[in-house]
Amino acid sequence: MIRTCLAGLAAATCLAYTPAVAHEPTERVLVWADEFNEAELDRDKWIVIGTDFWVNNEQQAYLDSPEVIQIVDDAEGADGGALMLRPVYKPGVDPHAERKADFISGRVETKGLHDFTYGRAEARLKLPDAEGVWPAWWMLGNGRWPEIGEIDIMEYVGEKDWIGVALHGPGYSGETPLVNKYFFEEGEDVTDWHVYAVEWTEDEMLFQVDGHTLYRVTRPMVEHYGKWSFDNPKHLILNFALGGAYPFKTNGIEEPYNGLPQATVDRIKARDVAMMVDWVRVYAPEE
Template sequence: MKTPLKISFLTLALLISGISHSQEFQPKSSDTLFFDDFSGSSLDREKWNVQGTDFWVNNEQQIYVDSSATVFAVKGDDAKGVDNALILKAHYSPDFINYRDYDFDFISGRINTRDKVMFTYGTAAARMKLPEGSGYWPAFWALGGGDWPDTGEIDIMEYVGETDWIGVALHGPGYSGETPLVNKYFFPEGEDVTDWHVYSVDWTPEGFDFRVDGRLIYRVTKPMVEHYGKWAFDNPKYLILNLALGGAYPFKTNGIKEPYNGLPASTVDLIKEGKAEVLVDWVLITK
């Protein structure tokens, strides 16, 4: 459950840094670049943009819409264990729109902080609860403000429907798409993506430390990146949270072709039952 803000920042900082004793770390308000615990009645549009229907990548099977059906705040029991949360939700909506000669049967939510909150170096973290179902593709990630992949991509958490693991990755010039800078993290026994977890990255001029619940799961140094191509991580980035369905990465993992690319009938049934939702407790950026 959320606590008063001063204590919350201490708790978040301890989770992210992996420090186990509070006396070893005292958070400073000046270290916080951005924080949102989604305690309002709706998404704060001063902090976030919502993606509309003029966007499609990676052969994903949904179209994003700016709607209270796909991006909304909840409280109490609907927040599933916390006081309040943001929900990104997918819906089955046959023939919702034809875009670029493709008929979309699903809608979902995607938000970002572009031009509202941009940061260079620091720690970005989010506490999230993900749905069970093959072919779901939620992610928490960061992009540069220019052309992709020239201005870099930091994938802090990607999940494609196998509940025992998540992936992290970097993309840039010479190491985009099937990037060699990628790692899977398998949860300890008794844990999986449907539990609340903190996903974070520490970003410095020298490299990245990716963490889950404060545990270091992957370290990438600048020389490792430059072995494959130009370092693309000295420029401002913005955060993205989204729930995609099917498409390239899920298909690569599950091999499902029907009824939708990367999205099996069992997951379509879950979407129809209203179970396709990502919950976000909070998002934090510190320097």
Template structure:
């Protein structure tokens, strides 16, 4: 337990100062931490996370989610690729895996969330992640309210659609959903891209949301900005989601690819077949 609190403190040290320094302060972190997972166990902690299955499909995504150790698993050491431990969300080519809602699916992938296990209102949510190169990959780290969409709000802390030099952040709610005006792209500095480890976070207060990458403020949305378009739906509990989608609406809007799959070019299909469709998550933290 002490190791968990110490690691959490070091996480906060990185974000607040940009430097890693050792200081053991478990009492402060224990009172400040709402949720923490560093994926150090042998498998996903089901007390903290739900796993989405094949009965879920949105946004014309080209995969189905499956509850399987093939798509959701923990790794250590060299397999964690620069982290001590990591969660892996992995997509696979699996021809004719399932027919669902009139569609044939040739890909499987992983999606997890904290719904009804960890719900929070205000605070900072952050994750350290390493993303794959390939047009049409669509991993995301985000938060939803517990009710109908978009009536209870959506916070997109990080979305990536396969252009390695940028990620997107956004808010969705009634009057500003889908093609939301409350959206921003963050372009990495020269020499950086999504394939390296980065910390993606949001600071959420009753009056604003501040989106950050590696502690850098990249977008600020205030309550009056939201109320220009609709109701502020960010006073209610939300849960975290991590997923790796393939193709679909947002990638297609970015790359215009129609074949062989909507938003998913043949070059990326080959990467999936080669086992290179992996999102790694070092840790996830929610603090007050």
């Protein structure tokens, strides 16, 4: 039943799961989950990225600190606890001589702990209305990018009426042609709780918001541009970036920071900007 369930996880730990609400998948085998109901981040499930990491001219330094990564039990609308990734204005902390970021933020991954091949990955998220932020929920292979493949389940750059999805791999990376946007229905936006998911098989990807498919990518579509890089294990990533390439390409803001306007900086200084994660779940492929 499970072609590749969870690297390093015994089959006996895979749990039968019956969804509680309509937008969740039909009865599936749940192979991994974090409900974020403990007092602290579970280090058996997640690693935390530090200050050495830097890409895309992002304006933050990642730091392993409760200032930017913490479990909260009072998030409105969450089912129990929630993971909060919150950028903080903190000049002088970043040790990276070339970057010298004025902000710190959080990035957590399952790399080296839990990898997945095929199935369904989903997370229930609530995002801030703040131009130039760049939180994301995605999956990445282990090895050299872009050959190892990247699955962007949700990227947000601060325009609250839409989110983006994308695939990256050899021949279709960076300004990838395999990209789409989801525009929310009237009366909804990213500041509401939504479930962002990907259904991943040997031959296609279905990107979904609240169970509605917004983009279907097939193996032939990918192979028109390059190698299909999605038959290998991938780990989960949740991160909160600020400014940099994608926000700047969208908003054109140069000051006070690349892609990040003063209004958002002021809100970050007030600690009024965060991504909330109610839960993350991974299911085995359907039979």
